[in-house]
Amino acid sequence: MNPLSSSTSRPHAEHSPSALKNYEACPSFKGRSGTNPIAEAGTRIHTAIENGDPSLLADEVERSLAEWCLAFLADNRGKKSVNAKLVASHQEVRVEMSVGDFYTYGTSDLVDLYDDGSGVLYDWKTGYGSVEDAEVNVQVQAYAFGVFARFPELRNLDCYLVLPRRGEITYARYARADMERVQLRISTIIARAKESAGKIFNPKEGVCDYCANQGSCKALAEKALLIGSKSGFEVPDNVSLDGTPADRAKLLKLANLLANWCEDTKKELLRQALEEGAEIPGYKLDQRRTPRTIDNPLLGYDAVKDLVSVEEYLLACTRVSMPQLEKFVAERAPRGHKAEAKQHLEDVLRGSGALRDEGVIHLLKPIRS
Ligand code: SF4
Structure with missing residues (x-):
């Protein structure tokens, strides 16, 4: 199995810690299923951090993000070891929250436990977006609640949200005594979400963007x-x-x-x-790499023919332009037989199973009067 696919799909509770802030903003929020390239990169980076081995990552940017997180972890553990001894380290910890009548759960990336009754929680945030400060972040508070419940000997917990793409770290220390107010906050969010879903709507930037109701929500449409x-x-x-x-x-x-x-x-x-150089408050200029490609396949093959076989090279060429092939065949066909030659090409390719029809895209087009 590809080591980077080991934690590809963590099951999510309906009111998971990461979704609580959305339910707090709008009780009718509904999480979207599915994935996207940034989430997939996040899974790979998390797995590389979990294995302590950024070299598992083929992409340079992803590798540097994992290295950044691991360097912070090593530095923080080094500082902490001056006063306390690390006695246990738990990766991908399932944290469960039984609050009032409600139960939910989530997965915390890493929890270190020390011999002086303290603990350190790390959460790697590998996306581009900002996060709320750890002091008020409900996801962090939910994790802290679950960690205190799971490790009864724990007295206080330092929580770090590490955002390598933004070069940011936010930190908060929670004590066991703080968990009463955390419990009240979490149970209120879940109770309100259960009772008011479909009745109370509160459109909010940063929440509606991730809501499965975005396309059909009347409250959002009226506001937007x-x-x-x-x-x-x-x-x-x-x-x-x-x-x-x-x-x-x-x-x-x-x-x-x-x-x-x-x-x-x-x-x-x-x-x-x-x-x-215009500045827009709340935003910063950033960049993402686009995928690397070889524009000229012949030149590319000539350069690498000592490194890969022609079969391997062709396997890396994911698509062949049908119009371009038709053009070559039609150019060679005698006058008056070009259409026939193109049809023959298509038949041969179709017969071999190599030709795949493109799908059909449906759209609503205005009727011009
Ligand atoms: S789209 Fe509607 S239901 Fe979804 S979070 Fe926004 S206001 Fe709430």
């Missing part, structure tokens, strides 16, 4: 579409997705207009930051 009416666009009276056909037509027109406006606004603000 204010921008439409302020910009002079026609906003339908009924912004729900099951309004009259006329309302839905207006809604679709508005959605297309706003989508273009969003893209153009983001592009222009990025241009201002890049070219004019």
Whole structure:
């Protein structure tokens, strides 16, 4: 098994520690399933940290992020060892929270326990986003609650949220006595989410963005579409997705207009930051690497033919352009037989099982009158 796939799918509780802040903001929040490239990179980085071996990572950026976290861990453990002895270290700790009538659970990345009754919790945050300070962060508080419950001898817990992409660390110390107020906070969030889901909505930036109800939430549409009416666009009276056909037509027109406006606004603000050094409070200029590719396969093969076989090289060439192949075949065919030659090419490829039809994309296109 690929060592980097060992922790690819941790099951999540409905009101998991990482989702509590969203439920606190809006009790009707609903988590999205599925994954994305940043989450997948996060899983690989976590596994490399867990194994203490960044060299498991092929990507340079991911490797440097894992190294950053491990360097912090080594430094912090070194400082802590001056006054206390590390007696146990738990990775991927399942922490359970029984609060009032409610039960939930989560997974903490790393918990170190020391012989003086203290502990240290580390959580690696490998995405680009910021997080709330550890002093008020409900995810950290939920983990702390679960860790205190799991290790009864523990008196206090230092919690570190480590954000390698942002070069940030946020820290808080919790004592066992703090867990009463933490329990009240967590049980209130879960009770409100259970009782008010579908009744109370509180659209909020940074929460709705991750909500599975985003496309159908009336409260969010009413708030977000204010921008439409302020910009002079026609906003339908009924912004729900099951309004009259006329309302839905207006809604679709508005959605297309706003989508273009969003893209153009983001592009222009990025241009201002890049070219004019403009500062936007709360944001910083950052960069992501795009995948490396070989534009000229012949040149590429010539350069590496002593290192890989032609079969291996072809296996790395993931797609072959059908229009380009058709062009070559048609150029060689006698006049009047080009279409036939192209069809023959397609038949041969299809017969061999090599040709895969592209899927069909559906879209709603305006009818021009
Ligand atoms: S989209 Fe609606 S339900 Fe989801 S978090 Fe926003 S306001 Fe709440």
